[in-house]
Amino acid sequence: MDRPNYITPAGYSALRQEYEQLFATERPALVETIAWAAGNGDRSENGDYIYGRKRLREIDRRLGWLSKRMKAAKVVDPAAQEDRSRVWFGACVTIVDEEDRERTLTLVGDDEADAGAGRVGWNSPFARALRGAGVGDVRRVDLPAGEREYEVLAIRYPD
Incomplete structure (x- = not known):
């Protein structure tokens, strides 16, 4: 990776929880089902076996991706932000566009x-x-619908 994978503590916890769920619960149950299906004879027309192998590959790919993302993760706690007068990682920002429509956005890691x-x-x-x-x-923000201007009305960080 060419840039750090910034993530909040809650986001990292969610990645870790998904990894644990797949690795400790879903994958072993699936391996058991595949072993049972393989013992039933002809595998070429055995739906449990074919679907199970396909799902196992999907789980293994997801586990690999989650593992890489967690290794590259740089956990940043927004509550520890020193400069709270500017928008940085973890900020909750209220903005208004040219038509006076307000939006509140929270800047989080790309994975969350x-x-x-x-x-x-x-x-x-x-x-x-x-x-x-x-x-x-x-x-100014370049969006697919075109360039728009937004004014920052408020900046908050969690305590």
Whole structure:
């Protein structure tokens, strides 16, 4: 990876929890089902065996990806941010666009981003444009629908 994988403690915990669930629970149960299905004879028409092998490959790929992401993770606690007057990782930012529509965004790690819930990834166009901004600053964001301007109304960090 060419850049650090910043992530909040909660985001890292979610990755770790998913890894543990797949590795300790789902994968062993699936291996047991595959072994049972393999013992039933002809594997070429055995749906349990074929689906089980396919699902096992999916789980192993996901475990590999999760392992790489956790190794590259740099856990940053937003509550420990020293400069709370500017937008940095973990900030909860209230912005307003040219049509006076307010939005509240939280800058989180790319692995924990969920635009529908207002959590934008640290490397997204919004986050890149807002980095280092203070209250009252106007920033331009290149979006698929075109360039828009946003003013920063408020910046909060968790306690």
